[in-house]
Amino acid sequence: MRNKLYMVIPCYNEQEVLPETSKRLKEKLSTLVKAGKIDPESRIIFVNDGSKDRTWEIIRRLHEEDPVFGGVNLSRNRGHQNALLAGLMTVKDHADMAISMDADLQDDINAIDEMVEKYLNGTDIVYGVRSSRAKDTFFKKATAEGFYKLMNTMGVNTVFNHADYRLMSKRALEGLAEFREVNLFLRGIVPMIGYSTDVVYYERGERFAGESKYPLGKMLSFAIEGITSLSTKPIRMITFLGFFIFLVSIGILIYSLVRHFMGATIVGWTTLMVSVWAIGGLILLSLGVVGEYIGKIYLETKARPRFLIEEFLNDTENAKKPEEKTER
Template identity: 60%
Template sequence: MSNIIYFVVPCYNEEAVLEVTAQKLMEKVESLIQRDVISPKSRITFVDDGSKDQTWPMIKELSTTHHLISGVKLSRNRGHQNALLAGLMTVKDLCDATISLDADLQDDIDVIDQFIDKFLNESCDVVYGVRNDRTTDTGFKRHTAQMFYKIMNQLGADIVYNHADYRLLSRRALNGLSEFKEVNLFLRGLVPLVGYKSDVVYYERHERFAGESKYPLKKMIAFAIEGITSLSVKPIRLVTTLGISVFVISLIPLLYSLVQWMNGNTIKGWTTLILSIWTLGGLQILCIGVIGEYIGKIYLESKQRPRFIVEEFINEVD
């Protein structure tokens, strides 16, 4: 008996691409069903993350006209990571595996066959979609992305290089992921922590064919900070190291000043004093900010608020 695969697609204001995306995905799923690669009970689940346009009405309309389409509506906007997790957790007991991908279909759906092959024939619980190059990115985005991955790995976060959220998760991996209860989500870092056998599939990322990117520079920076502070405590350790280093360095001008005082020399040093005050003050504010970021996360986690609330789930079962 072929396996049931649910394709989970987070959506936020995606009315410009939704129809084309749904059509392309349906063609792909139907071809897999016809070749008996996956079960006819497989579905494409669009997750509406509190969109302000016609995304949810379009999902509802698609679900009534196409039996392969199902939909999850969140009660309000919770961000891409929470929307993706909401879709995964909603369907995890209905399928044998999920494949998550973005609504703009920049991820190459032709490699889905390789995902499923590694799941079925190589018993992989996790299959990561990894970009083979970044030629479609701007030079700025390409270099900042590479810097982000390097920093994350140096800080001890076990993330897959050039992997976003295009991945297959078996039901066992989904159940493992459900055990992680943190509110501050960074799925690229959490999934490797689940463990189990994994592999990668390389693909070429396409240009977005319509609509606008939901990750401008401001959101990319916030996402990077979220990932670093959610997965590693090394920034706090760096603050400690910095404090010790500054203290040790400060002993040098202190000894110099004492020697000059003992020799009866007048210490002018106004410029040096002001420079030191500004430098140390800036370092202190930076360190307080880093510590405050972690304290803020502890505050949010302690509230144990729900990461998402599903308002409606449309799913036609054969």
């Protein structure tokens, strides 16, 4: 059977939720295997993103007790996006399809059935999309929806109300491997892959246990990372601002000259005003032009490893040593 599914679950300090998460995911995997939808060799892979608690200890124990569970242990904390990519790139040679989701059980695991069904019908990428935000506070709903609108305005193609709950075929995973950005924003990169796509709507629940790993500060940082890693529009806006201020400086020049010849000014005022506005406009204009090039260079020249894998637990393969799984 050639429908081997690998579930990839990034984990950072998730010792409180892992026992329940592993139980529910195993039940879902067993149901799909019994229904003949996926291969019996399908696996659940937890990615430990440098956790400071017992997360990796629990993952190792789960693997020892049941081969359906596997683990990827990163050498240190690399952030959610890098951890997710590490898991996907590690399993892409073993899986026919991979589903990524968070460990906190907020994503409805029952949506997996429909995702797999769409894959079997020929879809390469299936996005899990929230059907509503009725349970969110007004602030959370406004900021989240504003985030997606801002991203699209800035030229970053995202799926509205989609996080990182998605299914990707082997072909889509191989396509993702071709993207070499160090500054990762997978919600914007995955739509760039192309291929056939579809969506599955689900109701997002409350976190099962523990605390959110994305407070407001991290969410703002995440948004900035997404915009700056996939769009040069902010830099282009500086260019437009430079043009605007330069035009304003011309207006100020005309105004100052008129006031000068009318004798309604003091000595040196005209020169000072024109100099401040003209030079300010020219500086912003110059920064914008230079910034256009710096922005493009910035997106291409960084070549630091995106993650280093210390250990890979998977019964179908021997554990990989760190040097064997260094992703750039």
